[in-house]
């Protein structure tokens with residue numbers, strides 16, 4: 001954050017410092033359009049703005065938001081849950097052949 005100070009408008013810095021002095025984290029990441037600070041879904045326009053580099057604060061918790069790009073792992077519950085397939089064990093055949101061969 002310190003290195004960003006030169007680029008950040010003064011109003012933002014003041015708000016940041018205020019929150020910092022309150023012991024709060026002043027930023028929250030947005031994942032899938034949801035504020036990680038308060039889990040409030042952000043307006044789509046907000047998220048788009050964030051992605052294009054503009055600054056937004058969460059309307060609910062007041063944190064500055066930054067967008068985290070979702071990776072491939074989505075928390076979607078898969079429609080058909082596959083149970084892990086257990087490796088099937090072949091029942092071992094008792095070799096009756098050796099016993100039968102003994103006859104005679």
Ligand SMILES: [Zn+2]
Pocket residue numbers: 028035036037038039040058059060061062063
């Ligand atoms: Zn929030």
